[in-house]
Amino acid sequence: MKLIALALLLASPLLAFDSSIEVHPDRSVTFRYAAPKATEVSLSGDFGKAGPMTKDDDGTWSVTVGPLVPNLYSYTFSVEGKTVADSLNGRFKPQRTGFSNVLNVPDDKPSVWDRQPVGHGTVHLHEYDSKATGSVRRLRVYTPPGYDAVRTSVYPVLVLLHGSGDNEATWTEFGRAHDILDNLIAQGKAVPMIIAMLDGHTVPPVPRDSPKAAEVRAKNVENFERDLLGDALPLIDATYRTRTDREGRAIIGLSMGGNQSLTIGLNHMDLFAWVGGMSSAIREPETQLAPFWKDVARANSQLKLLWFACGKDDFLLADNQRLDALLTEKNVNHTYVTTDGAHAWPVWRRHLAQFAPLLFR
């Protein structure tokens, strides 16, 4: 009788598993989703392509991916093409719309994006009325450890921008920018700095394949530049103890945000002496950087650093190689780094950990 009760217990779909993700010792990961009535359940994530999910007798769909390189990954389950919430996972990645859940594949020792027993900074949320867009916008500001203790120091500012699927919360909640800086600062590898994380979206979304997509992208960079320079930076400079000289300001972003950081940064060497990009979606560098090319003779004296990186499996690799070639042709000092990885957040955490130590030295 006891055996039957146990068998019933184990067969109950409610008790079949209590976590949707299981990280195995070899760092392969099994994902599970209970949907007895569904005809198709699939998994996607920033770990590359997952195979098809299969349904077992109690209605649990599962698939195993990897082994994965230690990092944080996002994933979503879809039932018949619709994104569904993973109710067994409280960690999520903020996105422009909807959200993904988060999977941690830990390394044997702590990674630079893991919270470690060091001094911690604070992340501040602001909502502000943007004159540039005529709307209420959000930004997050990181102040480094010690910011509140020593009230006379002023700090350099890194503007850190997200990608097209993200919002102003993604670099902290999922990118762990605050942990990366806490750790680098504690190790003496980066100087204490303030980080400004803006919302990179200033126009309503259009589908990627829309005939208006290029025009809308250009409009977004233009609006965003006016918001950053006319609204957000003045708010930050008025609220925090910031350096406001060009050598105290850096800008970098990823993908869409890399296009914004390179375009705005290089066209405004008067404001930013440190400019970067990660997997940047910079499609028309000749026209977008027209003010920069016109003034390119100043670049080598004005820019303290021009650094950009792209993963070797990134679909934007050719665009980044083209920018590298253009800069080389014009004899502009710059560092272009090809790294492992595709167009995904595990790459950008590592890029930030490479870029931040180079700044404000």
Next chain:
Amino acid sequence: MKLIALALLLASPLLAFDSSIEVHPDRSVTFRYAAPKATEVSLSGDFGKAGPMTKDDDGTWSVTVGPLVPNLYSYTFSVEGKTVADSLNGRFKPQRTGFSNVLNVPDDKPSVWDRQPVGHGTVHLHEYDSKATGSVRRLRVYTPPGYDAVRTSVYPVLVLLHGSGDNEATWTEFGRAHDILDNLIAQGKAVPMIIAMLDGHTVPPVPRDSPKAAEVRAKNVENFERDLLGDALPLIDATYRTRTDREGRAIIGLSMGGNQSLTIGLNHMDLFAWVGGMSSAIREPETQLAPFWKDVARANSQLKLLWFACGKDDFLLADNQRLDALLTEKNVNHTYVTTDGAHAWPVWRRHLAQFAPLLFR
């Protein structure tokens, strides 16, 4: 030909609607979700019961609810019992697990929870190592307008707690506590104060009908009290310019958080002179408040305010009436308010707007 093209355009499922929610002039709201292959789609939200959704010829499911009282509401669509993301709505309510989307039904004039053209405070995010729980925990701190400008002022502290389905982000992202205080302060109706919004969960979740539920709830209050008093408040007092006298500290929460605020507040009159609860899940006031009842003679001299409220349609109404009766029987000065509404966030925004003006006077 043009008519045919237009008809085709209108018939396309991709173009059938560009927003999932449509607020009509009478404040009834139509919800739409595209799922041609689904056999059942349903809607739930904190506006009470929605009728069944029906599918039209192009596969769009819809239902109309209301008219609704102006406020912010959360809602989720479910496909065959599984919560799905509304990809047409970027506004969401943070929850303990998963999320809901947010609907705004605006009033003719701005509500107290709406962002208005007044001075704005800042919300700060902290992650801290809690000795009480042995884990990393999160809290949010609101500092009022002017906090950074006048660096000599000290501010009273309101501890503001969420419900069982929420997390430390819910009171700002969805409850709009920062806007409520910005507006009340601008109107001179509340004194400038700091608000501490903690994560009220310190133990893993158990199902509501588990035989261990009561024990787990008690353990959670106990752990949470140790975290609040031993970890979170010391962190806040070390980081912000706070008053640390009992008359400079208030505590209130909703539902599970109302149980926490009443239990911790009344049992620690040495720490909190202002105590409140909203729709509080206080099930065993005799035993939970044992230290308070033992010392009840002190209550009328020590408590500057004991205020709690419950909506008349709330399933916890009887528990709140019972606490009211117990306090009356013991001659403890208190204010018990029965308001409109059920167990839902639209009620709690209004409760906070009623409670905050009473504090620190």
